[in-house]
Every structure is written in C-alpha cells, then in structure tokens.
Amino acid sequence: MxxxxxxxSVxxxxxxxxxxxxxDLxxxxxxxxxxxxxxxxxxWIWVAAASFAILFSLNFEVIFSESKKSNNDTEILASSICKSNQLY
Structure with missing residues (x-):
C-alpha cells in the first residue's frame, strides 16, 4: 500500500x-x-586492409610451417629413441 x-506521488x-x-541555434x-x-x-583504409591481409597471411604461413617441422622432428626423435618394442 x-x-x-x-x-x-512520483x-x-x-x-x-x-x-x-x-x-534556436x-x-x-x-x-x-x-x-x-x-x-x-x-x-588509408586500403592501406590498413592490405596490412591486415599481409599480417594474416604471414601468421598463417608461420603456423603451418611450424606444425610441419614439429611433426617431422617428433617422428625422427621417436624413431631414434625406440628401436624395439620391448618395455623392459
């Protein structure tokens, strides 16, 4: 109430x-x-867009080139360490 x-009242x-x-003014x-x-x-809008595109493509290339290298490196390391399947 x-x-x-x-x-x-409000x-x-x-x-x-x-x-x-x-x-009036x-x-x-x-x-x-x-x-x-x-x-x-x-x-300047086109310059900024081109810069972003170049940076994106460079990052994309670096990421995928690193993943290819790391897969080959780990495969080489695994094959050099484990010559047989014996656990003991």
Whole structure:
C-alpha cells in the first residue's frame, strides 16, 4: 500500500513540469560540429586492409610451417629413441 502511494506521488510529481525550449541555434551548432570532424580517406583504409591481409597471411604461413617441422622432428626423435618394442 505504501509502495503504491510512493509510486503515485512520483508519477504525479511530473504534472507541473514545463518543457524546456532549446536554443534556436542549437541544431546548427550540432550540425557544424559534425561537419568539422575529420574523415579518413579511402587510401588509408586500403592501406590498413592490405596490412591486415599481409599480417594474416604471414601468421598463417608461420603456423603451418611450424606444425610441419614439429611433426617431422617428433617422428625422427621417436624413431631414434625406440628401436624395439620391448618395455623392459
């Protein structure tokens, strides 16, 4: 019951509020700020995309070349250690 009274008093507190009128030049000020922002040229976007592509391909190549080397190294190591199947 008390909670409903409190909710109603909060809702009723907004009845006497008048709307605030914004400054007439506010919209033009906001538009000018948006126009002043720097725009990145397409040249730099392509440079960044090419850089990411090169880095991705280099990482891809390094990962797969390392996995091939490690498989061969482990096979050589395993064959050199274990000459027979005897456990003792």
């Amino acid at each position: 008390e909670q409903e009274k409190w909710i109603n 809702i009723n507190s907004t009845y006497g509020i008048t709307k605030v009128m914004p400054d 506010l919209f033009s000020k906001i538009e000018n700020k948006i126009k002043e922002q720097n725009v990145v040229s397409n040249k």
